[in-house]
Amino acid sequence: MEDLIRTALAAVDDPGVVHADVRVVAPYRFVQLAVKNGAASALTDARTEALGVRVRTARAWGFATTTDLRPGPAREVARLAVRLAQAAGRHSREFLRVTDDPAAKGGRYATPLKVDPFTMTFDPVLELLTAAEKGLHVSRAVKSGMATFNAWEENKWYGSSDGASYVSRIVHVGAGVAATAVRGSNVQRRSAPTSFGGDFSQAGFEFVESLDLAGRAPEVGRQAAALLEAPVCPTGPTTLVLGSAQLALQVHESVGHAVELDRIFGSEAAFAGTSWVSSEKVGTLRYGSDHMNVVADATVPGGLGTFGWDDEGVVAQRTPIVHRGILVGTLSSRESAAELGLQRSGGTARASGGDRAPLVRMTNINLEPGDSSFEELLEGVKEGVYLDMNRSWSIDDRRLNFQFGTEFGRRIVRGELGGMVRNPIYSGMTPAFWASMDAVGDRSTRHLWGLPNCGKGQPIQEARVSHAAPIARFRRVAVRGG
Amino acid sequence: MPRRTSRPAEGDLRTVLAKLPAGTTGDVRVITSSSTTIRFANGRIHQPHLERATHVSFRAAEGGRLATATGSDPSAAGLKALALTARSLSRVAPVEQKFPGFASPKGRGPSRTVYSKTTADLSPEEATHLAEELLDTAAAEAPGSRVAGFVHVGHDVLHVANSSGLDRTTEHSLAYANILVRRPEHDPPVSGWSEGAHWDAARLEPALLGREAAERMARTTPQPVEPGAYPVVLRGPAVADLLRFLAHLGFGANGEVEGWSCLGRFRGKKVAPASVTLLDDPRSAETIPQAIDYEGTWTARTPLIEKGVAGNVVTDLLTSGRLGRRLTGHALPPEAPWGEYGPTPSRMILGKGDADEDELVRETRRGLLVTRFHYVRVVDPGRGVITGMTRDGTYVIENGELVRPARNLRFTESVLTALKGITLLGRERRTYFDDGSAVTAPPVAVRAFRFTSATLF
Secondary structure (H helix, E strand, C coil), X not given: CHHHHHHHHHHCCCCCEEEEEEEEEEEEEEEEEEEECCEEEEEEEEEEEEEEEEEEEXXXXXXXXXXXXXXXXXXXXXXXXXXXXXXXXCCCCCCCCCCCCCCXXXXXXXXXXXXXXXXXXXXXXXXXXXXXXXXXXXXXXXEEEEEEEEEEEEEEEEEXXXXXXXXXXXXXXXXXXXXXXXXXXXXXXXXXXXXXXXXXXXCCHHHHHHCCHHHHXXXXXXXXXXXXXXXECCCEEEEEEECHHHHHHHHHHHHHHHHEHHHHCCCCXXXXXXXXXXXXXXXXXXXXXXXXXXXXXXXXXXXXXXXXXXXXXXXXXXXXXXXXXXXXXXXXXXXXXXXXXXXXXXXXXXXXXXXXXXXXXXXXXXXXXXXXXXXXXXXXXCEEEEEEEEEEEEECCXXXXXXXXXXXXXXXXXXXXXXXXXXXXXXXXXXXXXXCEEEEECHHHCEEEEEEEEEECCCCXXXXXXXXXXXXXXXXXXXEEC | CCCCCCCXXXXXXXXXXXXXXXXXXXXXXXXXXXXXXEEEECCEEEEEEEEEEEEEEEEEEECCXXXXXXXXXXXXXXHHHHHHHHHHHHCCCCCCCXXXXXXXXXXXXXXXXXXXXXXXXXXXXXHHHHHHHHHHHHHHHCCCCEEEEEEEEEEEEEEEEECCCCEEEEEEEEEXXXXXXXXXXXXXXXXXXXXXXXXXXXXXXXXXHHHHHHHXXXXXXXXXXXXXXXXXXXXXXXXXXXXXXXXXXXXCHHHHHHCCCCCXXXXXXXXXXXXXXXXXXXXXXXXXXXCECCCCCECCCEEEEECCEECCCCCCHHHHHHHCCCCXXXXXXXXXXXXXXXXXXXXXXXXXXXXXXXXXXXXXXXXXXXXXXXXXXXXXXXXCEEEEEEEEEEEEEECCEEEEEECCEEEEEEHHXXXXXXXXXXXXXXXXXXXXXXXXXXXXXXXXXXXXXXXXX
């Protein structure tokens, strides 16, 4: 692959090009195994290859990619990337600036794992899924059960015109179960360890085994059926205790995306949107209460956003984002960091594969733990609800007004968890919501959740990211039954 | 240099299929594509992207056990390797009792669908020029504003073959663009939007889109509006979003198989006024045409709502077997983004009325004009309830006139309620393309649409 990278870089022979980098991802593998109602729903083994060439002239970028890894096509796309940059540069009046970051020189990164999912047979995986899915059908009300397993392997070679290079092999795995109970138009879904495919980690098959899907399945099925009978969630402002899985998504949507520097600068304005955060307020903006501490940590073991170097060759970092409620950092690439006046990139430029150019993406955006146990979080609640496991999510294009539905809720009465409620929805405005957080759970309530489907960019790129989140308590939140 | 998709040497699909052992059948798809995407923001082209890709997928069936392997090598060796992987995976799969077998080659195929060779031949410079036209028009119409958006031009060849003897190839061309004109320094920020898609890049009309986006941006400060149910006039992009969710929740085959389809109880019943007719018509030149689906079945016009009456779900081979219904030719590409819904209409055309957009507004005493929705998600699939935000051009209508821009609102509403409440349909249709799905729709007026909260801009 190093030869192929040299071939592509050599083809970028235009004097107007000031930088070029080449990534080859080969193979990129994705295995999806799913059992739905006793039958195979999706059994897919994908093995693709791609080479991407990115060039920078004084005024513009160009990116071109091919799935044909022969020298001829590699040279051809290198030249096409140059033509694109030249054409794009015609319209630009300003010079591009990028940070000057230390280059990776011959670096190597590999996921530490015990059982490599890409060298084992799939029989034990299918056995595990079949048993887990069967366990969901504890009631006739459960009309649909599903057990899924996903694994990704990314083998990447990176090289640039300034001599940077690294090789990495990253493996992500995950699995989950979900039961759907139906009565007329009343449709209830419960899943484990969480919704949308379960939990994911940078690890081997040992992570999937540790999830104990078969052990969890009967309770998931029972809860889905029980939700059909549960009362609708009461409506009104109330105290909300958010479970760790839902809080992870809250962090993702209302903090992670909002602090992406390309969004802040308007690069994503037409598609994903912009941000309520403005660049000049980094360091002074009150994002939430004093209990709020958030870091972007691309070094945490097991995170889907953990790597050696990003897709611009910048080393993985741990960056404080919110400290005691004040915004202190952002997610950045070499270009966006330079635009903010930083000396170094935050190292969060990531591409979903060799066929996509890197964008500012989340890594592992983690809410730091507090010092309350789950019981202590509940003790302070006279009346409220405990909600967890996302069912629907939506937020405006500046990441302010959000509305989340969860799979289930439980009433909290005088510090005790009560009965289940169905169709809970809570909504709010980002800074007011985080300002209302008056207690944060300790490490015993915290979990690192993998989120495999974060979409951004055109053409679309799906990033896998993680969020560590504890359980936390919020006051006077608008909650209602849908 | 040849500008069209350079197709890598493709192995003979029928040879690979013929070599499958007795008792094993299969189908193969080879998709060879070439596309250029030019993104721009803050008045400059910031992310130009050119892509040449080949995706191959091989699905094997052994005694009702199905599995798919995908890759990017279409050579004979690559196909053989994929067949082996799919077969090895299928051996451990649970048995699918209702798989009817692969598509039959019998029956005369309909004529080819329209396709633009000129679009397929567009150079990177020509694609960039389309983006420049958008940028220049918007800059001229709204001086001092910031302009963002994108242009995508693409071409692909889909070749499907199976062990029943089917062997079909089709070509598609696609061009689509969108543009956002905004003033972020305004408090609160204001913006305007336009978009369009066509199979022929020459008919994309970038100057028109640029002008529309500029015109739709508020010139005065948006005012807060109390959440509540309002009559609405929905511009085309907003209509397209609602119809995509109606397709997923009401006409997707998986919802019917699993019993949660929001239209499951209403097939053959009236769900909209008689003025509403919705087709899925992949062969029409009014959409982005698609001659075959990803299993090689010829596509055909499928009525979804006829004069207000709900029709059936669409199917692929597997769901037609599971539901015991007619095969409609709606197989998805492997790893489709909306795969959980199963086969779904993706070339919808909403019948038009005879009002222009101004008349829709004139017929509204007090309500809202919505240009576009953002981040729409399902809240309750069984009742078809979805939620999302308005953005990029929301206005208050009073006594048939746009009186002031409104701050954006969150809606939480059932697509069925919206459908039932359609009072007027516009006469000018445009095609909107997103995530592989084309919707051709006019603007519509809806009697009542529920907004549940408001944002700060």
